[in-house]
Amino acid sequence: MLLVLSEQHKGHLSFLSTVEPEVVAEFGRITLDFLKRGTSPKIYEAAARKLGVSVERVQCAVEGLMFLVLESCRRTLSDTDFLDSVLVLGFSQDLNNTLLQLYLQQSAQVRSVLAQLAPSLPVYHSLEWRLDVNMSSRALRQQLCPIITLCLNLTSGDASGKVCKLLQARPSTLLHLLSVLEKALDAMKSNHSRRILRNIK
Amino acid sequence: MESSESVQRGLKLLADPCVFEPRSFSVMLDVCFRSVLVAPGDASVLDHPELKNLDQILVKQSHTAVVTFVLECVKLNTDKSTLSSCLEELSFSAERIEIFHNKLVSPVHALFCNIICLFSLGRRLPEINDVSWRLQYQIKSAQVDKVDEPFYLITLNTEVNKEAESSEDVNFSCTVEQLQDLVGKLKDAAKSLERAGQM
Numbered sequence: 001m002l003l004v005l006s007e008q009h010k011g012h013l014s015f016l017s018t019v020e021p022e023v024v025a026e027f028g029r030i031t032l033d034f035l036k037r038g039t040s041p042k043i044y045e046a047a048a049r050k051l052g053v054s055v056e057r058v059q060c061a062v063e064g065l066m067f068l069v070l071e072s073c074r075r076t077l078s079d080t081d082f083l084d085s086v087l088v089l090g091f092s093q094d095l096n097n098t099l100l101q102l103y104l105q106q107s108a109q110v111r112s113v114l115a116q117l118a119p120s121l122p123v124y125h126s127l128e129w130r131l132d133v134n135m136s137s138r139a140l141r142q143q144l145c146p147i148i149t150l151c152l153n154l155t156s157g158d159a160s161g162k163v164c165k166l167l168q169a170r171p172s173t174l175l176h177l178l179s180v181l182e183k184a185l186d187a188m189k190s191n192h193s194r195r196i197l198r199n200i201k
Numbered sequence: 202m203e204s205s206e207s208v209q210r211g212l213k214l215l216a217d218p219c220v221f222e223p224r225s226f227s228v229m230l231d232v233c234f235r236s237v238l239v240a241p242g243d244a245s246v247l248d249h250p251e252l253k254n255l256d257q258i259l260v261k262q263s264h265t266a267v268v269t270f271v272l273e274c275v276k277l278n279t280d281k282s283t284l285s286s287c288l289e290e291l292s293f294s295a296e297r298i299e300i301f302h303n304k305l306v307s308p309v310h311a312l313f314c315n316i317i318c319l320f321s322l323g324r325r326l327p328e329i330n331d332v333s334w335r336l337q338y339q340i341k342s343a344q345v346d347k348v349d350e351p352f353y354l355i356t357l358n359t360e361v362n363k364e365a366e367s368s369e370d371v372n373f374s375c376t377v378e379q380l381q382d383l384v385g386k387l388k389d390a391a392k393s394l395e396r397a398g399q400m
Contacts, residue, residue, distance in 0.1 A: 075346050111345060118342040121354065124375035127383055129390040131397060139322035142278040146397070148390050149326065152357075154373050165371050167359060169329040171394050177332050178391055181384050184334040184353060188377055193351070196338060200349065 003071055003085035010089060012064035015057055017091050023051065024095060028102040031065045035110060039063075065102075072103050073110040122154035122163055132168075148174050202279060202287055204270060209291060211266020214259050216293040221263075225251050226297060229260070230304050233267040274305060281306075327359040327369060352376050 005013075016024050030043060041055075044062070048055040072082055082103055086096050127150060134145040152165040169177065187193060204212075214220050221229055228251040236246045252260050274284060281302055288298045335354045341347060357371040375383065 074344065114344040115342070115348065117344045121372050121374045124355075124373050124379045124383060127386045129386060131390065131393055137323050140276055146394065148394065150329070150390075152371065152373075166326050167329050167357065167371070168326040171391075173329055173331075174387065174391055174394065177329065178384065178387050180332050181334065181355075181380065181387070184336065184355075185377070185380060185384060187336050188351065193336065197351065200338065200340060 001075055001077065002081055003068075003075065003077065005068075005085070005088060009064055009067065012060040013068065013089055015053075015061040016065070017089075017095060019051065021094060021098060024098055027062055027065055028098065030062055031069060031102070032106050034062065035066055035069070035106075035113065065099075068099070069103055069106070069110060070114070073107045074114060076107070076111070077103075079104070122156040125153040125155045125162065127152055146171055202273065202277060202283060204273065204287075207262075208266040208269050211263040212270060212288070212291045212293075214263040215267060216288070216291055216297060218294075220255070220259055225255065227300060228252060229263065230267065230301065233264055233271060234304060236264070237268055237271060271305065327361045329357050330360050330368075331358040332356065333358070350376065353380050355380075 016027070026047075030047070034040070039062075044055050044059045047062075048058045051058065068086075072085070077085065079100060082100055083096055086099055091099075129151070130149045132147050132149055134143050134147055136143060148169045148171065150167045150169060152167060154163045154165065155161070156163055215226065215229060228249055232246050232249055232252070236243065240246055247257075247260060247264060273279075279287075284302055284305070285298050288301060293301070333356045336351060337354060338351045339348045352374055353376075354372070354374050358368065359371060360368045
């Protein structure tokens with residue numbers, strides 16, 4: 001599967017062939033940094049001053065590079081597909097290889113960042129538990145009631161971060177939960193699931 | 202065991218053979234347990250033919266007293282000797298004490314008092330009642346192609362308060378490995394529960 005670059009995108013990237021290879025490598029570093037932390041106009045200005053070109057030029061080149069990496073990661077292009085895709089830019093072999101390294105180096109990380117963008121429920125992070133025995137309460141003295149207190153740590157999809165849910169369960173409920181969830185795990189191993197996993201690839 | 206003046210007054214009425222004959226005494230106790238266990242807050246429990254010919258004010262006074270006394274007994278898990286001495290002070294005859302005690306410790310009454318009335322009172326964490334799950338396979342999203350990963354959606358049905366019957370579900374998703382982790386930890390909990398049970 002090849003990446004189809006728009007004319008505008010090609011125009012933005014063409015700036016890369018006019019500068020030194022070190023500058024391209026530096027742009028690559030900035031690109032990855034921006035993908036993680038967001039863009040910063042100050043860095044654009046500094047780079048533009050050093051190279052003696054307009055800020056827009058630098059911004060378009062770096063953002064073009066970001067888009068190239070993002071799209072390639074999204075489609076998980078193979079090495080050959082990536083090289084074939086950038087071939088239309090008419091860059092030198094060395095420059096193409098620099099871009100390929102840039103893509104390969106960070107594709108796993110960029111993909112995990114992209115996966116987080118999808119809307120999703122809170123995701124399981126960890127579970128802590130404690131065995132308690134209710135002994136007495138204001139309304140009822142002399143009880144003997146074992147109870148499992150659970151702390152379910154979830155990571156929510158948006159920026160709010162971790163959520164901790166405190167719950168409790170009676171022993172019989174705990175055993176019920178276990179048997180139901182074990183059936184859920186067994187469903188993964190069933191012939192039906194395996195057939196689907198094998199065929200959607 | 203201490204009880205307030207109005208409870209003592211109400212119980213003395215019940216102990217008095219001039220107010221409650223043996224038959225209406227027994228009916229009165231049944232009615233009181235009924236209003237604790239089966240029909241809390243239902244005023245019609247007092248519309249019993251056996252109690253019709255009594256002074257309704259006295260009936261209500263002793264009803265309130267008996268209900269309060271029964272709940273207090275269950276709360277403190279009162280033994281027979283304490284109960285007897287308490288009722289003796291309120292001029293109950295030995296026969297009536299015996300009837301009262303038998304009703305109080307009858308397994309059905311004791312169990313229901315415990316579970317329904319008193320156990321669920323008070324603050325506690327949401328309690329898990331059930332769990333449901335769904336296995337899904339993510340193929341692609343707007344941001345990423347070729348995700349190709351199975352994952353589970355888990356819903357824990359929880360109940361916050363029995364009286365209010367309010368419930369709130371906890372929804373989350375997890376990968377197969379994460380579910381294995383979750384099940385492993387629950388197994389640990391179940392094992393230690395079993396060990397604690399053998400002590």
